[in-house]
Amino acid sequence: xxxxxxxxxxxxxxxxxxxxxxxxxxxxxxxxxxxxxxxxxxxxxxxxxxxxxxxxxxxxxxxxxxxxxxxxxxxxxxxxxxxxxxxxxxxxxxxxxxxxxxxxxxxxxxxxxxxxxxxxxxxxxxxxxxxxxxxxxxxxxxxxxxxxxxxxxxxxxxxxxxxxxxxxxxxxxxxxxxxxxxxxxxxxxxxxxxxxxxxxxxxxxxxxxxxxxxxxxxxxxxxxxxxxxxxxxxxxxxxxxxxxxxxxxxxxxxxxxxxxxxxxxxxxxxxxxxxxxxxxxxxxxxxxxxxxxxxxxxxxxxxxxxxxxxxxxxxxxxxxxxxxxxxxxxxxxxxxxxxxxxxxxxxxxxxxxxxxxxxxxxxxxxxxxxxxxxxxxxxxxxxxxxxxxxxxxxxxxxxxxxxxxxxxxxxxxxxxxxxxxxxxxxxxxxxxxxxxxxxxxxxxxxxxxxxxxxxxxxxxxxxxxxxxxxxxxxxxxxxxx
Amino acid sequence: xxxxxxxxxxxxxxxxxxxxxxxxxxxxxxxxxxxxxxxxxxxxxxxxxxxxxxxxxxxxxxxxxxxxxxxxxxxxxxxxxxxxxxxxxxxxxxxxxxxxxxxxxxxxxxxxxxxxxxxxxxxxxxxxxxxxxxxxxxxxxxxxxxxxxxxxxxxxxxxxxxxxxxxxxxxxxxxxxxxxxxxxxxxxxxxxxxxxxxxxxxxxxxxxxxxxxxxxxxxxxxxxxxxxxxxxxxxxxxxxxxxxxxxxxxxxxxxxxxxxxxxxxxxxxxxxxxxxxxxxxxxxxxxxxxxxxxxxxxxxxxxxxxxxxxxxxxxxxxxxxxxxxxxxxxxxxxxxxxxxxxxxxxxxxxxxxxxxxxxxxxxxxxxxxxxxxxxxxxxxxxxxxxxxxxxxxxxxxxxxxxxxxxxxxxxxxxxxxxxxxxxxxxxxxxxxxxxxxxxxxxxxxxxxxxxxxxxxxxxxxxxxxxxxxxxxxxxxxxxxx
Numbered sequence: 004x005x006x007x008x009x010x011x012x013x014x015x016x017x018x019x020x021x022x023x024x025x026x027x028x029x030x031x032x033x034x035x036x037x038x039x040x041x042x043x044x045x046x047x048x049x050x051x052x053x054x055x056x057x058x059x060x061x062x063x064x065x066x067x068x069x070x071x072x073x074x075x076x077x078x079x080x081x082x083x084x085x086x087x088x089x090x091x092x093x094x095x096x097x098x099x100x101x102x103x104x105x106x107x108x109x110x111x112x113x114x115x116x117x118x119x120x121x122x123x124x125x126x127x128x129x130x131x132x133x134x135x136x137x138x139x140x141x142x143x144x145x146x147x148x149x150x151x152x153x154x155x156x157x158x159x160x161x162x163x164x165x166x167x168x169x170x171x172x173x174x175x176x177x178x179x180x181x182x183x184x185x186x187x188x189x190x191x192x193x194x195x196x197x198x199x200x201x202x203x204x205x206x207x208x209x210x211x212x213x214x215x216x217x218x219x220x221x222x223x224x225x226x227x228x229x230x231x232x233x234x235x236x237x238x239x240x241x242x243x244x245x246x247x248x249x250x251x252x253x254x255x256x257x258x259x260x261x262x263x264x265x266x267x268x269x270x271x272x273x274x275x276x277x278x279x280x281x282x283x284x285x286x287x288x289x290x291x292x293x294x295x296x297x298x299x300x301x302x303x304x305x306x307x308x309x310x311x312x313x314x315x316x317x318x319x320x321x322x323x324x325x326x327x328x329x330x331x332x333x334x335x336x337x338x339x340x341x342x343x344x345x346x347x348x349x350x351x352x353x354x355x356x357x358x359x360x361x362x363x364x365x366x367x368x369x370x371x372x373x374x375x376x377x378x379x380x381x382x383x384x385x386x387x388x389x390x391x392x393x394x395x396x397x398x399x400x401x402x403x404x405x406x407x408x409x410x411x412x413x414x415x416x417x418x419x420x421x422x423x424x425x426x427x428x429x430x431x432x433x434x435x436x437x438x439x440x441x442x443x444x445x446x447x448x449x450x451x452x453x454x455x456x457x458x459x460x461x462x463x464x465x466x467x468x469x470x471x472x473x474x475x476x477x478x479x480x481x482x483x484x
Numbered sequence: 485x486x487x488x489x490x491x492x493x494x495x496x497x498x499x500x501x502x503x504x505x506x507x508x509x510x511x512x513x514x515x516x517x518x519x520x521x522x523x524x525x526x527x528x529x530x531x532x533x534x535x536x537x538x539x540x541x542x543x544x545x546x547x548x549x550x551x552x553x554x555x556x557x558x559x560x561x562x563x564x565x566x567x568x569x570x571x572x573x574x575x576x577x578x579x580x581x582x583x584x585x586x587x588x589x590x591x592x593x594x595x596x597x598x599x600x601x602x603x604x605x606x607x608x609x610x611x612x613x614x615x616x617x618x619x620x621x622x623x624x625x626x627x628x629x630x631x632x633x634x635x636x637x638x639x640x641x642x643x644x645x646x647x648x649x650x651x652x653x654x655x656x657x658x659x660x661x662x663x664x665x666x667x668x669x670x671x672x673x674x675x676x677x678x679x680x681x682x683x684x685x686x687x688x689x690x691x692x693x694x695x696x697x698x699x700x701x702x703x704x705x706x707x708x709x710x711x712x713x714x715x716x717x718x719x720x721x722x723x724x725x726x727x728x729x730x731x732x733x734x735x736x737x738x739x740x741x742x743x744x745x746x747x748x749x750x751x752x753x754x755x756x757x758x759x760x761x762x763x764x765x766x767x768x769x770x771x772x773x774x775x776x777x778x779x780x781x782x783x784x785x786x787x788x789x790x791x792x793x794x795x796x797x798x799x800x801x802x803x804x805x806x807x808x809x810x811x812x813x814x815x816x817x818x819x820x821x822x823x824x825x826x827x828x829x830x831x832x833x834x835x836x837x838x839x840x841x842x843x844x845x846x847x848x849x850x851x852x853x854x855x856x857x858x859x860x861x862x863x864x865x866x867x868x869x870x871x872x873x874x875x876x877x878x879x880x881x882x883x884x885x886x887x888x889x890x891x892x893x894x895x896x897x898x899x900x901x902x903x904x905x906x907x908x909x910x911x912x913x914x915x916x917x918x919x920x921x922x923x924x925x926x927x928x929x930x931x932x933x934x935x936x937x938x939x940x941x942x943x944x945x946x947x948x949x950x951x952x953x954x955x956x957x958x959x960x961x962x963x964x965x
Binding site: 030033034037038055060061064065067068069071072073075076082083084086090092093096097100101103104107326327328331335351352353354355356362364398399400401402403404406407408410435436437438439440441442443444445446447456460461462463464465466467468471472475479480 | 511514515518519536541542545546548549550552553554556557563564565567571573574577578581582584585588807808809812816832833834835836837843845879880881882883884885887888889891916917918919920921922923924925926927928937941942943944945946947948949952953956960961
């Protein structure tokens with residue numbers, strides 16, 4: 004083995020060339036280096052870290068944070084020390100702030116890679132000549148394996164007019180917006196479309212959010228209602244099961260022609276934000292006979308191997324879930340297998356999230372799913388749905404001012420469990436401050452979490468999600484004699 | 485058994501009289517009722533729920549929430565849409581808002597008790613004649629057991645002048661404050677004193693925080709530094725190892741005479757807030773021969789039994805930790821044992837929290853403790869202490885605006901683990917949004933949580949505490965070949 008390893012090293016300059024330096028390629032390469040392997044990252048963009056710090060996670064979260072603070076400013080206007088607030092807020096300065104900080108973020112990520120001794124090449128395209136030979140500019144690089152981690156890009160449906168000025172995606176908005184939109188249509192109530200629409204609305208833009216299908220089919224029906232009502236109450240126009248027929252305008256978008264069933268109408272807008280899904284950037288492997296799925300995602304097994312020996316893929320290019328955790332884990336899994344550490348990526352029990360002006364988190368089953376799958380699925384909930392009980396609002400950290408002024412706007416929590424076994428089946432939260440918990444709750448649920456276990460835990464009052472106290476009520480029900 | 489139970493029921497009107505309707509008595513009684521037992525709550529105050537909704541948890545958290553929003557208003561003043569903000573904020577309207585909502589909270593708690601069929605008597609003192617006979621006004625109540633859940637009250641040290649107008653505790657502030665303080669001294673950097681001082685300071689009061697001992701000895705030294713620096717940067721005056729010699733004033737407090745070592749000085753103030761600990765309200769059992777501890781707390785065993793058969797105690801009256809979870813759990817434990825369900829309260833692995841304008845959470849060992857107890861204690865951290873890495877700041881939910889304007893103010897995170905076994909030894913967080921997590925992290929640590937387990941979890945990016953990603957780095961170190 005020692006000999007073989009040595010021979011590998013002399014044949015190949017690298018154990019792996021990671022094409023794409025986002026969550027998958029960057030973390031995969033750092034991991035490989037930490038294990039004594041040789042890793043090279045090649046990215047055609049000007050930075051490491053991929054789209055997360057460029058126009059995805061960081062941008063979304065900054066805009067979300069602005070949306071919450073602006074929502075507070077509007078909700079609390081004229082109360083306590085809060086001044087009147089009905090002004091339109093400029094978006095361009097927020098983008099400028101984002102971009103100024105982005106350069107520093109890039110610098111920090113690069114420094115991290117340098118400190119850890121990972122090689123990287125930026126601003127150059129890689130071409131895979133064979134699974135063991137990659138061309139970068141004039142240079143040909145011999146490598147034991149290639150990890151394709153080229154990510155995904157926004158999908159623009161083929162609708163007339165989407166090439167007009169004033170039509171944006173999350174990838175172009177921060178680069179190209181050069182005016183202050185007054186009226187905006189967000190196409191796609193996705194995990195991207197929803198927080199952006201909430202942000203535009205909180206900034207004072209007249210905002211319409213629409214989707215071809217009903218909003219949020221993955222959410223529990225009461226959570227979904229709460230989230231949708233929250234957006235309506237904040238002045239957004241929502242259209243479900245509605246299609247864009249055409250985007251109209253001359254120099255710039257001026258209106259959008261919409262259709263729902265046999266009803267046609269136009270919405271006047273000065274900007275359109277497309278949040279209509281992502282397309283994997285898999286073109287780079289087309290000439291190699293690498294198998295692709297129906298959405299042109301690269302097909303991989305649990306070890307991140309494609310059907311072509313020596314070619315691995317990781318991150319968004321292998322399809323959904325297009326989440327940071329999957330990017331990181333799949334990049335590490337590819338690296339492990341290339342180094343001979345057998346490893347399979349198991350998706351397991353995943354928590355999920357969505358942002359409006361609220362943080363919406365869930366794990367496990369919805370009430371409907373639970374009642375279909377389990378004879379004695381029981382439900383406990385807090386918040387608006389429990390309005391019979393005045394004062395019993397899910398007040399918690401960062402919700403106290405809201406809770407004192409508008410208790411009905413403090414969120415909603417729901418626990419679903421099997422009354423027979425005590426197993427926790429689903430946990431749902433609308434509010435703030437519980438998101439991190441869902442990481443641990445998902446892990447615990449995968450291990451068979453019961454309401455008895457939850458009931459015995461030590462909660463830090465006031466807990467954002469109140470699941471511990473709900474679990475106590477559940478165990479009382481269960482043990483009633 | 486059936487016969488005995490029946491005979492009990494006929495001898496006694498109740499299985500337990502809970503004296504005090506706070507977290508311990510209220511939840512203990514609800515639990516007892518849920519199990520088919522008969523429970524009566526007697527509280528001399530005008531509401532159920534004890535001090536938590538009256539002047540403790542709810543008040544603290546509302547003031548904390550105001551402190552955070554005011555901190556944002558001051559930090560971000562003149563940036564983006566935030567207006568200039570250097571005004572003094574009135575405290576009385578915040579208190580009025582709190583008190584208006586409090587009545588509704590009381591109503592909600594009472595309704596919950598009525599719906600669940602728990603008997604309660606308010607606005608009357610209970611007198612324990614024997615462990616089986618309680619007098620409430622003219623009424624004598626026969627009971628199988630008594631649960632003393634009378635809570636605790638602020639301790640006022642015997643310092644001249646603390647009886648002056650303008651000297652408050654958390655219990656009197658919301659009832660008695662009738663002017664807007666300009667300069668305030670907070671005595672005691674406790675879990676009460678620190679958030680109140682941060683709140684007064686955020687409102688624009690000239691605020692001094694002091695303690696007889698060094699601040700926050702229970703915190704990790706770097707967390708402690710970060711928290712203290714944060715308060716200094718926000719304009720608070722801090723004095724550690726300093727004593728109050730005398731509070732001076734005529735009609736109202738005008739100055740406080742302080743002493744540190746051989747240095748004496750006076751601070752001009754128009755209000756003093758005493759956060760100098762709590763005294764258990766154990767006077768009610770003195771005539772019964774119930775054993776008390778050195779701080780006059782009622783001594784109980786793990787079943788919440790005192791040395792006098794039939795007399796149980798629960799909640800703050802049994803001493804620290806004076807936390808909501810302990811109140812609830814000890815009340816339930818007392819109820820269980822009275823009903824013959826053998827049960828012991830185990831304190832186990834507790835998470836802890838403190839508020840400044842940050843949420844500060846920890847569980848397990850500090851770095852110093854870990855290095856004393858474990859040969860290969862390793863440390864990973866994010867935030868200010870890692871300032872070598874520009875841009876690597878712990879940005880997360882509700883920290884993004886701060887992270888873009890003042891990255892050094894986004895908090896601090898630290899993980900301590902045993903490099904040999906991989907066991908997680910201590911987790912520390914300054915920021916927002918990770919508090920709920922510490923409930924689950926404490927449970928997992930009690931079960932032997934390792935960095936490998938953490939590293940395999942599915943994080944919801946951007947995660948507030950980043951422990952999962954830290955754990956990945958830790959496992960890489962560990963598995964390096």
